[in-house]
Amino acid sequence: MSGGDLVLAVAGSRKTQSIIDACAAAPAGARILVVTYTVNNQIELRRRLAQSNLAADVDVVGWFTFLLQNVLHPYLPFMFPGQQVTGMDNESPYQRGVSAEARNRYFTPTGLVRRVHLPHLAALLIERARELPLRRLEGAYDHIYIDEVQDLTGHDLDLLEALLRCAVPLTMVGDVRQAVLSTNREERKHPQYKNMQVWRWFRLQERQGLLRITHREQTWRCHPAVALFADSLFDDTWDFPATVSKNQHRTDHDGIFLVRTNHVDAYVQEFAPQPLRWDKRALKSHDHLDFLTFGNAKGLTRHRVLIVPTVKMRALLQKGTPLEDLTAAKLYVGVTRAEQSVAFVLDDPGNAAHPYWAPTDTTAEPVTGSE
Amino acid sequence: MITRVRIRGYRKFQDLDFRPHAAFNVLVGNNQSGKSTLLEAIGLAVTGRVNGRAAAEELNPFWFNRTDVAAYLAASAQGIRLPPPEISIEVTLRDDPAFAALVGADDLNAPVGHAAGLRLRVRLNEEYRNEFDAYVVDEDTQLLPTDYYTVDWRSFQNVPLQQRPRALKLAVIDARTVRSGAGVDYHLRQVIGDHLSSDERTTVSAAYRRVKETLAAKYLAGVNTELAGGDELLDRGHVSLAMDHSSRASWDNSVVPHVDDVPFALAGQGQQAVAKIVLALRRHAEAAGAVMVEEPENHLSHANLNVLLDRVNTLAHAEQQVFITTHSSFVLNRLGVDRLRLVSDGTVQPFEALPSDTAQYFRRLPGFDTLRLVLADRLVLVEGPSDEVLFERFYRDRWHRRPIEDGIDVFSMRGLSQRRFLELAKLSGKQCVILSDNDGKSEEQISKAQAELGDLLDDRRKLLFGAVEEGRTLEPQIVYANDEEVLRSVLGITDAAGVTTWMGNNKTDAALRIADSPTPLTPPSYFVDAMEFIRERR
Numbered sequence: 001m002s003g004g005d006l007v008l009a010v011a012g013s014r015k016t017q018s019i020i021d022a023c024a025a026a027p028a029g030a031r032i033l034v035v036t037y038t039v040n041n042q043i044e045l046r047r048r049l050a051q052s053n054l055a056a057d058v059d060v061v062g063w064f065t066f067l068l069q070n071v072l073h074p075y076l077p078f079m080f081p082g083q084q085v086t087g088m089d090n091e092s093p094y095q096r097g098v099s100a101e102a103r104n105r106y107f108t109p110t111g112l113v114r115r116v117h118l119p120h121l122a123a124l125l126i127e128r129a130r131e132l133p134l135r136r137l138e139g140a141y142d143h144i145y146i147d148e149v150q151d152l153t154g155h156d157l158d159l160l161e162a163l164l165r166c167a168v169p170l171t172m173v174g175d176v177r178q179a180v181l182s183t184n185r186e187e188r189k190h191p192q193y194k195n196m197q198v199w200r201w202f203r204l205q206e207r208q209g210l211l212r213i214t215h216r217e218q219t220w221r222c223h224p225a226v227a228l229f230a231d232s233l234f235d236d237t238w239d240f241p242a243t244v245s246k247n248q249h250r251t252d253h254d255g256i257f258l259v260r261t262n263h264v265d266a267y268v269q270e271f272a273p274q275p276l277r278w279d280k281r282a283l284k285s286h287d288h289l290d291f292l293t294f295g296n297a298k299g300l301t302r303h304r305v306l307i308v309p310t311v312k313m314r315a316l317l318q319k320g321t322p323l324e325d326l327t328a329a330k331l332y333v334g335v336t337r338a339e340q341s342v343a344f345v346l347d348d349p350g351n352a353a354h355p356y357w358a359p360t361d362t363t364a365e366p367v368t369g370s371e
Numbered sequence: 372m373i374t375r376v377r378i379r380g381y382r383k384f385q386d387l388d389f390r391p392h393a394a395f396n397v398l399v400g401n402n403q404s405g406k407s408t409l410l411e412a413i414g415l416a417v418t419g420r421v422n423g424r425a426a427a428e429e430l431n432p433f434w435f436n437r438t439d440v441a442a443y444l445a446a447s448a449q450g451i452r453l454p455p456p457e458i459s460i461e462v463t464l465r466d467d468p469a470f471a472a473l474v475g476a477d478d479l480n481a482p483v484g485h486a487a488g489l490r491l492r493v494r495l496n497e498e499y500r501n502e503f504d505a506y507v508v509d510e511d512t513q514l515l516p517t518d519y520y521t522v523d524w525r526s527f528q529n530v531p532l533q534q535r536p537r538a539l540k541l542a543v544i545d546a547r548t549v550r551s552g553a554g555v556d557y558h559l560r561q562v563i564g565d566h567l568s569s570d571e572r573t574t575v576s577a578a579y580r581r582v583k584e585t586l587a588a589k590y591l592a593g594v595n596t597e598l599a600g601g602d603e604l605l606d607r608g609h610v611s612l613a614m615d616h617s618s619r620a621s622w623d624n625s626v627v628p629h630v631d632d633v634p635f636a637l638a639g640q641g642q643q644a645v646a647k648i649v650l651a652l653r654r655h656a657e658a659a660g661a662v663m664v665e666e667p668e669n670h671l672s673h674a675n676l677n678v679l680l681d682r683v684n685t686l687a688h689a690e691q692q693v694f695i696t697t698h699s700s701f702v703l704n705r706l707g708v709d710r711l712r713l714v715s716d717g718t719v720q721p722f723e724a725l726p727s728d729t730a731q732y733f734r735r736l737p738g739f740d741t742l743r744l745v746l747a748d749r750l751v752l753v754e755g756p757s758d759e760v761l762f763e764r765f766y767r768d769r770w771h772r773r774p775i776e777d778g779i780d781v782f783s784m785r786g787l788s789q790r791r792f793l794e795l796a797k798l799s800g801k802q803c804v805i806l807s808d809n810d811g812k813s814e815e816q817i818s819k820a821q822a823e824l825g826d827l828l829d830d831r832r833k834l835l836f837g838a839v840e841e842g843r844t845l846e847p848q849i850v851y852a853n854d855e856e857v858l859r860s861v862l863g864i865t866d867a868a869g870v871t872t873w874m875g876n877n878k879t880d881a882a883l884r885i886a887d888s889p890t891p892l893t894p895p896s897y898f899v900d901a902m903e904f905i906r907e908r909r
Contacts, residue, residue, distance in 0.1 A: 081480045139466075
């Protein structure tokens with residue numbers, strides 16, 4: 001059997017939990033590999049696996065470790081016999097103009113493998129070793145899970161394609177709407193599938209019969225109004241199913257709100273939201289707040305969030321101007337951290353329909369049009 | 372478990388490629404042929420240890436193949452730079468899910484596929500390259516400076532190993548010696564450890580710790596109170612007693628096998644050997660493993676050896692690969708000649724092609740000296756003891772040397788099957804000649820008998836019969852070839868007795884008298900042919 005499953009899961013749909021549950025349900029002796037890109041997610045997976053009562057043998061590894069242990073180390077002699085591998089170089093820049101066959105494209109003079117080219121080398125080794133690495137995986141594992149699969153890009157996609165040809169059942173879980181990281185920023189392979197566009201690649205695999213795509217559209221986290229706003233960030237051409245909110249909790253401050261800059265401190269005082277911004281240059285006047293960037297907020301759950309919108313996000317709120325992919329993905333991540341409410345720092349409402357919040361004891365008139 | 376052993380540059384083995392039998396391997400060879408070295412090498416690759424100690428600690432210049440080192444040093448002395456000698460021991464394991472983590476390219480330089488396996492390499496540490504070069508360029512250097520070498524132990528996955536992979540069970544049983552004072556050597560300890568499932572081990576270990584704690588709390592507490600009242604040490608400290616909780620004092624160091632309620636070390640050496648082998652072979656059947664037994668015949672009486680071999684035979688199963696070295700033909704015949712692996716000159720030769728009925732044939736003749744046959748350089752097979760004695764004498768008359776001095780072993784067949792011997796000789800590549808009485812067969816019958824043996828006979832393996840017209844057996848053949856008066860005087864018999872009849876009735880006596888006589892006789896023609904054939908190495 002080959003092929004695999006992609007579970008496209010909305011934020012708050014407990015997708016990581018679905019992997020934990022599957023591992024916990026696996027019988028004694030089953031050998032399961034869980035692969036994920038970010039270190040934070042590896043730690044989180046290990047922590048949650050340790051708490052569940054596992055009968056199976058479950059290994060959690062990062063994407064690069066996965067490639068090192070299963071492809072590079074065992075099969076390197078098929079391409080570079082005699083090459084010593086002393087470790088990994090995370091800093092090496094992309095080797096422009098160095099042949100794909102050249103040792104020094106992949107290795108430093110001291111034998112460190114350049115992380116930036118590791119996926120390419122792994123893809124080549126699978127080919128040179130006549131797919132023996134896939135046979136190795138078939139012998140070693142009964143199931144492979146890849147969490148946050150939307151983070152993979154470039155040559156990673158060729159490796160996923162190889163894994164889809166492998167007989168080990170493969171379950172990939174992720175959300176392309178949250179494609180804000182990529183394993184390899186400088187990679188130039190498959191530029192058409194970068195970030196959210198990886199969705200097109202998955203759809204292509206589905207059309208070729210290699211992939212079954214299922215959706216988890218229920219969110220246990222986001223209030224219906226928050227979920228509705230998050231969905232609205234993507235137009236119909238994406239063909240994402242509408243999110244169904246299972247959040248039954250109600251407070252007297254649920255949904256999407258606007259907050260003027262001079263009310264931010266009062267808002268934070270009143271609701272203690274998680275403040276989010278694009279980077280540390282945004283809203284420097286409020287550096288005393290405990291800001292996270294959208295990227296760093298990934299994976300977290302917060303009762304409420306407060307977002308400092310970028311120029312493009314403001315245009316979306318004020319005029320309904322659609323966002324380009326990466327911004328949409330980052331805003332989606334930011335919005336979907338919230339259980340009950342999302343507030344945007346916006347002084348000029350434009351055509352925005354969302355209500356303003358203001359402190360009840362204030363007599364001051366809102367200042368409009370200034371920033 | 373082990374499907375292939377590749378050894379390069381290790382001691383006797385310059386380049387060995389050995390594919391052991393899945394269940395049973397009986398390694399035989401002359402002294403110093405490398406039997407033990409082969410087992411040692413397998414142990415090194417599988418456990419990273421030798422004699423219970425890490426390979427790096429035991430590394431010494433004599434591990435390197437002498438020919439390799441000599442060639443390298445000779446070249447260095449002349450300023451020619453060759454790659455420094457290396458040791459590589461690769462053990463390939465069978466395709467089994469338990470070994471999946473050990474899978475990788477089957478060769479570091481020219482991989483053709485992948486396999487599960489382990490690889491131990493001893494290589495020059497490049498950091499010491501300059502020191503090494505400076506050292507070996509000196510022409511007085513005889514030995515490699517191994518302090519500049521490093522031991523690199525990995526699975527075929529090519530990730531360094533710290534300890535023996537759990538899925539691998541390898542027991543080494545050396546019946547020759549009992550090592551440590553407690554009678555429990557490293558190998559035996561490992562066998563005991565492997566014998567317990569991990570649950571059992573945890574239970575025993577926890578219980579042992581509890582016992583130690585109870586002992587400390589209940590009985591040492593009083594002692595310590597007394598000690599506390601005693602004289603102060605420096606810094607006003609006091610001495611107190613506590614149980615040793617270091618790994619030295621873990622449960623497995625306090626557990627000793629008993630044989631019939633006698634502590635292992637006090638049991639007879641034969642009993643110890645049997646106990647070790649039984650312990651190693653009876654481990655949980657689900658684990659694939661290998662057991663290596665060195666010279667089980669030592670310390671055992673014939674009867675006990677028999678019992679032990681029965682045990683080994685019945686306990687060996689598909690999951691349990693056995694390697695046995697032996698100097699005993701009895702062991703070899705009992706375990707099966709087809710399981711024989713002949714170790715010589717750094718090679719290992721299998722005998723699996725031996726027809727199973729032939730292996731069965733030798734199994735029924737445990738007393739036959741199969742090993743002598745296998746280990747000989749060239750062979751002369753004769754009908755019986757008198758033929759043996761006379762061949763020796765005739766050979767010495769002709770060349771003034773004993774056949775054995777020329778590497779020629781003369782054997783009595785004592786009526787055993789010519790075909791079986793030829794099969795064994797063919798497989799072991801021996802040059803041999805069988806001398807047979809014609810027993811009154813016609814030329815036609817003799818030709819037919821030879822033709823029936825097919826390719827068992829060729830330029831290197833001959834079956835010679837006494838000429839039909841010169842007599843049925845050896846005695847009339849001798850009479851035919853010699854002057855009757857000379858023969859009578861050599862034999863010391865009177866005119867009254869018929870020479871042929873007397874010799875027929877006193878075969879051994881006649882042979883001995885001829886052998887001891889100062890007067891040389893003329894050998895029968897087929898003896899001459901045989902001597903000339905076998906003297907020349909082909």
